[in-house]
Amino acid sequence: MLEFDDAQSRLAAAGTPPNITETCPLHQAHGRVLAQTLYATLDLPPADNSAMDGYAIRHADYTAGQALPVQQRCYAGVAPEALQTGKTIRLFTGSLIPPGADTVVMQEDGTETDNALLINQLPAKGSHIRYQGEDVTKGDQLFPMGTLLGAAELALLASQGYAELTVYPRLKVGLLTTGDELVTPGQPRQDEHIFNSNAPMLAALASNMSAEVVHVLHAADTAEALDSAFKTLLQDCDLVLTVGGVSVGEKDLVKPAIEQLGGTMDLWRVRMKPGKPVALARIQGKPVVCLPGNPVSAYAVFTMLVTPLIRNMQGRAVVLPPVQYGRLQTVTPFNETREEFLRVQTQFNDEGLPHLTPYGQQGSGIISSLPWATGLARIPANTTVQGGAVVRYYDLKHWLS
Structure with a gap:
């Protein structure tokens, strides 16, 4: 299996930063990425x-x-x-x-x-x-190229008189879910069907990353349906994410569909839990990432492996957010052959390190753990980790933005 850190590095480098720019009014610049370094035009305050x-x-x-x-x-x-x-x-x-x-x-x-x-x-x-200039001095660097613009950044730029900004185009993302067992929420469902939770989840995750979700498609398990969906996605999108259908079963037709379009595929088993099966393809120069079909696994893979790729393709200066540390609160030891990413909630106390409490059920089918969790605690592979151990913590508010 491919080590997690190697998979993360390879996916982060799978896309290329944008090489074109556009002008954006300041009031529409939230979620855009600066394509220029900006400097203070005046002292702030400008006078006492x-x-x-x-x-x-x-x-x-x-x-x-x-x-x-x-x-x-x-x-x-x-x-x-x-x-x-x-x-x-x-x-x-x-x-x-x-x-x-x-x-x-x-x-x-x-x-x-x-x-x-x-x-x-x-x-x-x-x-x-x-006093004049006690906040900002004229000529100071405000933000480097590659800064993601939020409300705070826009406030500072407005105080400096910036009305328009040079930014990179929004990354266009297309989503493709597969599987005849999936039914769109709101439609009639038989016992053999499940509602498609991956599509709205991934669309929301990509949108929260300030990407533009151009298409959210679902294809039946036929070569014709997949071929049509891929052609639409590749025509309109910079990055394509698929869910399911990349294993070796008779109905796993995503890999043949990619190859039929001239794509090359690298199928990995990543040493991470949840989220072992991940595929990276390239069609017409565009990256296609194939996520596991289980929603919890897709969520974890998107968080840990896909978001660095998105940031890179957006032109952001920071591709990997900082990793924090916390103290694991559990009475049950953990020991897996893969890096395990536990869904946890944080609690803070006077110690300084956050306490990380795992969700009661860590199975990859436990969707209720996702809205409950504030982050993922990383448990090293082949290591027994007891309660009280200090482990790496990936805060979702940083990794999913």
Whole structure:
């Protein structure tokens, strides 16, 4: 069997990063990948401003019990006057600091009567001022090429005045499920049938990776149906994912269909549980990944093996998210001949390391474990792992985004 790390590396390198770019408005850039390195166009804040509602003073003008006349009321977006000696200017959050002022008194620390401020509690000199450039300095690198853009990244870019971005095209993904035993949810089902859970699951997983799911097809177990489905997928998609039909049974027709289209296939048995059978093919220069038919296995293989390929093909700088560690909470030891990826939930305590509690049933048919789990705990092959052991932890919020 192919070692898990080797399979992950080979799949990550199976695609090529994009070599074309497009321009995208900032408000449509969520989930896009930067095709350029971006730098700060201005200091942030661009000028000293007040961190709260209050009064601008010259710290040296304070005398206990003596009120300071209010020279001006300056709202955010209004240019302040220069502060005169012995006076104060009323400010609001975001108001520019007047020339000559060096401190802001919170409104809670003063009393204004008849347009004069009595300071009840003098703050330290320089208090409550956001200084020019304390957040970002003009010319700083904001984000390197290959950054996935989320809401936080867009907020920073908007603060720098970016209205359009150069990004890579969205990766177009096509999905193909196979098997005469599968029925679309909502359709009549006989005892010999099961509902097709792989199609909506994988479509959601790919969409959450910021890929564009162009087709979600199901093909009957015939050469003609598979040939037609593959032709549609290959015409419109950059990456094709199939589920089931790559074994050696009489109805496992995916491999012959790929070969009939001129594709080459590398069929592996990966040393991982769940998810041993995985195939990688290439047709017309496009990668095709064949996942195991069991939904739990397909979920695990997508998470651990397919997402690095997707990130690479999207042009992301980070292909493999960080691996964390946690302490396994179990009374039952684990010992498998394959790397086992347990569905676990995390709990945090004062120790620092998260505690990883496995789902009660780890069988590859236990679909209820998927929405319950926060991540996968990796148990080394041919190793007895007891409760309390520190193991590698793959957080789904990082690996599936």
